[in-house]
Structures are given as structure tokens and as C-alpha cells.
Amino acid sequence: MKNKTYYEILGVASHVGSGQIQAAYRFARSLYSGEATPTYGLLTADERDQMLALVEEAYAALSNPNVRRDYDIHLAAQGVRSHAQESAPPHPEPVPPERTRAARVPPAPDxxxxxxxxxxxxxxxxxxxxxxxxxxxxxxxxxxxxxxxxxxxxxxxxxxxxxxxxxxxxxxxxxxxxxxxxxxxxxxxxxxxxxxxxxxxxx
Amino acid sequence: MRETDLTSEESRRFEVWAFGGGKGGTGKSALAASVGFQLSRLGKRVVLVDADFGGANLHTCLGVAAPARSLLDLVRAGGTVADEYAHATPYPNLRLIGGRVDEGAGGLPVGWAARLSTALRALPVDLVVLDLGAGVGPETVEVMNLADLKVMVSVPEPSSIENVVSLLRSLCLQRLVQRLPSNEVRRRLQAVQSGEAAMRVRSVGDMLREIEAVDPSLLGAARALIEEMAITLVTNQVRDDADRKFGAQTAAVVRRHFGLPMSYAGFVHHDDAVWRTLRRGKMFMVDASRSRAAEDIRRLARNLLQRADQSPVF
Structure with missing residues (x-):
């Protein structure tokens, strides 16, 4: 199963600019920070907290141009591999946060x-x-x-x-x-x- | 834009839409009636269908009497010709296949859903708008699965979104059970529709994992069956800024955590003009045509026709 990338956690395409990253970050924060009604019915308090931590982590990485560039290099290498395996589902899979963290930092590509x-x-x-x-x-x-x-x-x-x-x-x-x-x-x-x-x- | 300005594609397409949402009291019938009315004003030939078995009152939202012959009469008679059941309303281009509030869905003949689908698609109209009842009963889910566009109506409350997600889950499971060509997969998915296993299989990803465990070769077909579902959300009875954000947030949470590509069609304000006109047995799109809710409905009908997603784009 495909695991979420930082881009998927923020709900943005991987080519977007820094302004969109920031807007998506604010939107994602509003989803999980306890102010949003919809998340009460769907996520537990723990799940919301874990998602919030992931959102912060994703934003910290993608809002830093140097870190983002290195992350993109890693994703590109991953992308080649996942195409070969044809394992990606059509939509982002709902991955429990505890699994996401481990999977997001996979064995690094050569x-x-x-x-x-x-x-x-x-x-x-x-x-x-x-x-x-x-x-x-x-x-x-x-x-x-x-x-x-x-x-x-x-x-x-x-x-x-x-x-x-x-x-x-x-x-x-x-x-x-x-x-x-x-x-x-x-x-x-x-x-x-x-x-x-x-x-x-x-x- | 004038109300008759439809693009050629919008004018040409025949579609069945269903308004549901699982929870009672969210305004599904009033929304279905008013959106159907607005579409008829845009030049579409529309048939409204009251599929709220046991709680039919769409006729009341239109300000007309309960029809002599109902949708259940049509289904029980095994009919595939629905035109004679479609009663005229006071409004041009708008007809109604109604229901009676005292009839239940018991005793439906085998194969009723397929015959109903045939009957509705043979209607000489442009749009069929189905109004569904509350709950996630098999008849309700089956009718919603017949629709080309599934409109989830929610009010901005946690309980309402829980019901929407419950209905989405039932829709997906039923669709996979009915369409995947494997008895073993069917049995496995039916087993998770209720009981302890229901907690284990909440999202589309969970369902796909269940299928993969039985027959991985069906994964692609299962994904396609889910992906081709057109589902959109409407927020009703919006009162403040937080409520206005509810729809986009809900669609995002459903997409990200349930794995279903649900869009967001827009919202309708809470408006006393609506219940004042409904209380008088009138249609608020006519009697309160300048109300905020009526304006919202006009915008919403356009968004639904264009499949315009109001989710924020980053």
C-alpha cells in the first residue's frame, strides 16, 4: 500500500509554490486543530493530534527550500520504483498516522x-x-x-x-x-x- | 447570466441525481424539491421522485397533495414504464412521482431496483431527482446506488457527518458486493457490513485490503468501481463562518481519511423564510424567491449541473 508523502499530508500537488504550501498548511491545521466540526465524527482525539504533528512536520520540511529539494529528489527515486511495481492506488490511502511516520522515512534510495x-x-x-x-x-x-x-x-x-x-x-x-x-x-x-x-x- | 443559459453539454445530458445523507431533519426533501424546481426553471425537464419509503413528504415541499399513485405502487406493480406515475405540478417542466406517508418499503419484489432504474431512465426527461429517506437501510442504499450523482446533504453537526460517512460506507460495500464477480469476496464484504468486523473495515482502503486478501486480481476492478462514483456534499442550515467552512473541511476529511473522492457542491443558509413558506404549504423558491436560501439554491443548482467542486484548490 502506498504511504502518504508530505505533499499528500498537506493535500497539495508536488509542483505547487510556497504560497500554496502555506495555504494548504493553514487549511490542514484547521482540520486537525480541534476547531473543525467534521473531524469530531471521523477521528479520535489521538488521531487528530497525530495528524496535527504530521502536518507540522510536513510543513517544516516543505517550507524550507533546501529540505524540500532533497525530499523531492528522494520522492523522484521512489516514484521510479513504485511505477515499476505498479502498486499505487488511484487515491491516497487512509493510513493511520502511526503507520505513516514509519513508512514516510523508508530505506533511502541509492x-x-x-x-x-x-x-x-x-x-x-x-x-x-x-x-x-x-x-x-x-x-x-x-x-x-x-x-x-x-x-x-x-x-x-x-x-x-x-x-x-x-x-x-x-x-x-x-x-x-x-x-x-x-x-x-x-x-x-x-x-x-x-x-x-x-x-x-x-x- | 440568464436562467436559460445552459451550455450545450448541460442541456444534453440525462442524469439521475439522489439526495441522501443518512440523518433525518437535515432538509433533504426541501433541498431536492428546490434544486429540482430551479433546474426546471433553467429549462430542464425534471421529474422529482419521492424515494423516502415510509416517510414520503416531497409533495408537501412542493405545495401539492399526495399523489394517487406512488413510487411504491410502480415498483410493486413490477412496472418499467414510469411516465404515467409522474404527476404534473403547478410548475412547468417539473413533475412528481410521489409517495404516501403511510406506506413502508416491505414486500418489495425481487429485482425491483433494476426495474426501477429501467423505468426512471426511460422517462422522457432530462433529469430525475430522487429524494431519499434517513438511515442506511438496504432499500435506501440501493436507490442511491442507482443514481449518477449522489448528493450528500449534511447539517454542520458531528452527528450529521457520522451519518454521511455511515451511508458512504454502506454505498461502497453494497456496490462492491453487487458488482464484483466473486462469491468469496461478496461473502467477506457482507460479513463486514455489521458486527465486530465493521470497526475493522471503516475506509475504502480497509475494504480494498479485504478484497486483496481473498482475490488480489479484483483490486483494480474494485478501485474502478469506487472511483467512478460521483459523490458531492451540500451543507444545509448554515448559520455562521464556521458552518460555511464545514463542507470543504468535511470533503477533505472524507477524501483523506475515508479514501473516497467526494467533492463539495456548496451550502445553503439557515433561513426562516424557508420554514415560514413550508408552514404555509408553499414552495419557498416561489414565495420567498428573494430569500438568501433561494439565492443559495440557485447557485447550488448551477454548481451541481457543472459538477463544480467548491473545495479550496492549493
Whole structure:
């Protein structure tokens, strides 16, 4: 069964602009925040709370251009797979929120096949935040320079270097950030991502 | 736009519409009568049909007497010719197949629904508008499933939306049971229509999972059967801003959590002019034609004809 994407949670198409994302977010909030009569008859208080949390999470991701771009990359990879399997139903399936959360962060796709790094370089066998930092410093680059090169927010890059996985919006996003980080460092993104995520402790 | 300005597509199409919603007292009959009246004003040849077995009073909403021969007479006689049961009303282009308030739906002959469908579709008109009773009894659900457009009438109250969802669930289950070519699937779905299993199978997604467990090859057909249902929601007796948002919110919740593509056709204000004219046995679209409710009905009839979805677009 298909699971809900952030776009489906907000009830928008994936190509809409930020204004529509915001309008859809306000509408979705009004549905689940306890002000709307219809949800009383259909959802329990727990279900409403869980949906509200999902709506907030979806908006936090889609209202941030960098995070949204990485999420879109992930969805595109997912889309290719789901077409091949022809498993998507014609309409969004009603998925209980507790199932949605787990399913929304699936095993991350292998994006490296689509675009190999231009100049792969050696990546240490063990990669953690300190190794990332060491690689960056060996190339005389600051966090802000990596942010400018990768278009990933410096606070996320800092979180990766500090191994503060809970400060990142999720494993799938971390994978996207790491790919960009690897490309900025001109090292193999496949190896860097795989080795870093071996020690992943976040959600 | 003048009232006679219909597009060629709107003028050409023959359709059966049904007004239901599960809950009593939401104004289904008054809405069906007034929308039917408005469509006749737009130049459509309309037959209103009172399918509220045991509670028929559509004639009262039109300000006419109960007809000598009713819809149940037609069905029990096994008839497939409905034209002679369609009585004239004081309004051009608008006729009524009525019911009597003292007759129940018991003793319907086998195959009555199919014959009724044939009879209604043979009527020399443009639109048949069915007014259904409250509840989710099998006869009510069966008649609603005959309709090309299913109009759910709700008032902005939690109990009303519960009834709408209950009716939607019954509509989907009955449609799947009747149309899917598998006895095993039929038995499984009939088992979840009531009892403990009913709690387990609430949404369309749940129903599809039940079907998949028995025969995955029927999943595509089942999805198509659900997807092709044209269902829209009307909010009646709207009083304030929160009520005005109710319809779009309800349609969104039904789409997102029940898995059914229900649209939202619009709302009608609560209006004392309606009950004042009904109390005098008059048609409010005529006697209170400038009332806010009458204006709402004119807009609603147009939206229904055009299948215009009033849900917010993001």
C-alpha cells in the first residue's frame, strides 16, 4: 500500500509554490486543530493530534527550500520504483498516522546510480562527524563555504559534523545532505553516505 | 447570466441525481424539491421522485397533495414504464412521482431496483431527482446506488457527518458486493457490513485490503468501481463562518481519511423564510424567491449541473 508523502499530508500537488504550501498548511491545521466540526465524527482525539504533528512536520520540511529539494529528489527515486511495481492506488490511502511516520522515512534510495561523482576520491573506512570535519579542513573549506557549494543549510552541516543526528529532519534528509556534502568535498558520495549512515542514530 | 443559459453539454445530458445523507431533519426533501424546481426553471425537464419509503413528504415541499399513485405502487406493480406515475405540478417542466406517508418499503419484489432504474431512465426527461429517506437501510442504499450523482446533504453537526460517512460506507460495500464477480469476496464484504468486523473495515482502503486478501486480481476492478462514483456534499442550515467552512473541511476529511473522492457542491443558509413558506404549504423558491436560501439554491443548482467542486484548490 502506498504511504502518504508530505505533499499528500498537506493535500497539495508536488509542483505547487510556497504560497500554496502555506495555504494548504493553514487549511490542514484547521482540520486537525480541534476547531473543525467534521473531524469530531471521523477521528479520535489521538488521531487528530497525530495528524496535527504530521502536518507540522510536513510543513517544516516543505517550507524550507533546501529540505524540500532533497525530499523531492528522494520522492523522484521512489516514484521510479513504485511505477515499476505498479502498486499505487488511484487515491491516497487512509493510513493511520502511526503507520505513516514509519513508512514516510523508508530505506533511502541509492541516488548515486543516477549521478556518479565527477572525481571520486578515497573515503576513510569509518566515517563520522569528526571525519567529515577533517576532510573538510584538509581542503581548507569552512562550513559556510560547504553550505554555499552544497546549498545545504550550515546548521544541518554542523549537525552532521557534530553527530547530532536528532537535530536533522530525518535519515532520508541526512542522506541528501551527505550526498551534497560529498560532492562539495569531491569525494565518493556513495561511500561517504553509506559509511556515515552505518552509525545513524536519529529518526 | 440568464436562467436559460445552459451550455450545450448541460442541456444534453440525462442524469439521475439522489439526495441522501443518512440523518433525518437535515432538509433533504426541501433541498431536492428546490434544486429540482430551479433546474426546471433553467429549462430542464425534471421529474422529482419521492424515494423516502415510509416517510414520503416531497409533495408537501412542493405545495401539492399526495399523489394517487406512488413510487411504491410502480415498483410493486413490477412496472418499467414510469411516465404515467409522474404527476404534473403547478410548475412547468417539473413533475412528481410521489409517495404516501403511510406506506413502508416491505414486500418489495425481487429485482425491483433494476426495474426501477429501467423505468426512471426511460422517462422522457432530462433529469430525475430522487429524494431519499434517513438511515442506511438496504432499500435506501440501493436507490442511491442507482443514481449518477449522489448528493450528500449534511447539517454542520458531528452527528450529521457520522451519518454521511455511515451511508458512504454502506454505498461502497453494497456496490462492491453487487458488482464484483466473486462469491468469496461478496461473502467477506457482507460479513463486514455489521458486527465486530465493521470497526475493522471503516475506509475504502480497509475494504480494498479485504478484497486483496481473498482475490488480489479484483483490486483494480474494485478501485474502478469506487472511483467512478460521483459523490458531492451540500451543507444545509448554515448559520455562521464556521458552518460555511464545514463542507470543504468535511470533503477533505472524507477524501483523506475515508479514501473516497467526494467533492463539495456548496451550502445553503439557515433561513426562516424557508420554514415560514413550508408552514404555509408553499414552495419557498416561489414565495420567498428573494430569500438568501433561494439565492443559495440557485447557485447550488448551477454548481451541481457543472459538477463544480467548491473545495479550496492549493
Amino acid at each position: 541516488l548515486s546510480a543516477a549521478e556518479p561523482p565527477s572525481e571520486p576520491a578515497r573515503v576513510p573506512e569509518q566515517v563520522n562527524g569528526s571525519v567529515l570535519k577533517a576532510l573538510r579542513e584538509s581542503r581548507h573549506l569552512t562550513i559556510d563555504q560547504i553550505a554555499a557549494l552544497s546549498k545545504v543549510g550550515s546548521r544541518f552541516l554542523k549537525a552532521l559534523e557534530d553527530d547530532r543526528h536528532d537535530a536533522l529532519p530525518g535519515r532520508v534528509f541526512a542522506r541528501g545532505f551527505l550526498i551534497e556534502y560529498a560532492r562539495a568535498l569531491r569525494v565518493s558520495d556513495t561511500e561517504l553516505v553509506e559509511r556515515y549512515l552505518k552509525h545513524w542514530t536519529g529518526k
